[in-house]
Amino acid sequence: MDKEKYALGVDIGGTNIKLGIVSETGDIIFSTMLPTNREDGPDEVMFQLKKGIKETISQNELDIIGIGIGAAGSVSSEKGTVSNPPNIPGWGVVNVVDIIKKEFNLPICIDNDANAAAIGEMLYGAGKEFNSFALVTLGTGVGGGLILNRKIYQGDFGAAGEIGHISIDYNGRLCNCGSKGCVEAYVGNHYLVDIVKEELPEHQDSIILKLINNNTDLLTPKIICEAAVDGDEYALFVIERTGFYVGSALSSVGNLLDIDTFIIGGGVSAFGQPLLNSIRKTLKDKVLKTLKHRIKVYPAQLKNEAGIVGSSSLIFYNS
Numbered sequence: 001m002d003k004e005k006y007a008l009g010v011d012i013g014g015t016n017i018k019l020g021i022v023s024e025t026g027d028i029i030f031s032t033m034l035p036t037n038r039e040d041g042p043d044e045v046m047f048q049l050k051k052g053i054k055e056t057i058s059q060n061e062l063d064i065i066g067i068g069i070g071a072a073g074s075v076s077s078e079k080g081t082v083s084n085p086p087n088i089p090g091w092g093v094v095n096v097v098d099i100i101k102k103e104f105n106l107p108i109c110i111d112n113d114a115n116a117a118a119i120g121e122m123l124y125g126a127g128k129e130f131n132s133f134a135l136v137t138l139g140t141g142v143g144g145g146l147i148l149n150r151k152i153y154q155g156d157f158g159a160a161g162e163i164g165h166i167s168i169d170y171n172g173r174l175c176n177c178g179s180k181g182c183v184e185a186y187v188g189n190h191y192l193v194d195i196v197k198e199e200l201p202e203h204q205d206s207i208i209l210k211l212i213n214n215n216t217d218l219l220t221p222k223i224i225c226e227a228a229v230d231g232d233e234y235a236l237f238v239i240e241r242t243g244f245y246v247g248s249a250l251s252s253v254g255n256l257l258d259i260d261t262f263i264i265g266g267g268v269s270a271f272g273q274p275l276l277n278s279i280r281k282t283l284k285d286k287v288l289k290t291l292k293h294r295i296k297v298y299p300a301q302l303k304n305e306a307g308i309v310g311s312s313s314l315i316f317y318n319s
């Protein structure tokens, strides 16, 4: 008899819905994905979601104890609603849990994807040993999850932890959210690429230009990373500056909540040690004295699988 418990984890992304069956110890037993089809509206996205869940359950004869769902945007885990996810335009407010519950007779938990990733890191990853920490995901957007005393802090309406919209310059770059100087407006994928595009003409000797054949449309954070690995001075400067921006925002999180541990995930975290070192140094420079010597910065341990493991961990966390 197989006594291990399993949860079905679902990550609703802007491009793909990823699904997986994860054991209580955080191992992925099965994974699959299907297109989100976001351009066809929320009904189609929900159709794809149900289809994915149905297929995943029918392809596996495991004892699944619940379905955990992670989604971008403001997510009320109490009501089961997902509001205006930035990666699915025109979504509005949808009660995802009510719709899924009608078809599947299983407990369902839902949370913001960064919160799910933070819970995943707490149960299985870099946050295992810590009582409190902040997770920041550096990707297209900058997400955040706050673990306080081994519990996720969601806020009254599930919108807590928006580290990306901490302003590091009150009169700075315009952010998607309408405010100015949000850290996301400097380090979010598209913003980061835009800034480098603006600056590249002044860095004619940078190998970034060779890597993209002088076509700035080809520029991605990955290219900047490649240039840095090859020792490109400008690329290394960009990475260090990214760390400075992120560290500046995180210093406010540290001071506000007396949090000394920070876990860095998401695609841009592929900048690796130079990024982590810069975040760490900035934090130590900027936080109040009481925090300075306690500052710890770690890379997230759940990488590509963070979405599936994070969302399935909602089931084990809540059961």
Ligand SMILES: [Zn+2]
Binding pocket: 164, 165, 175, 176, 177, 178, 179, 182, 184
């Ligand atoms: Zn903003």
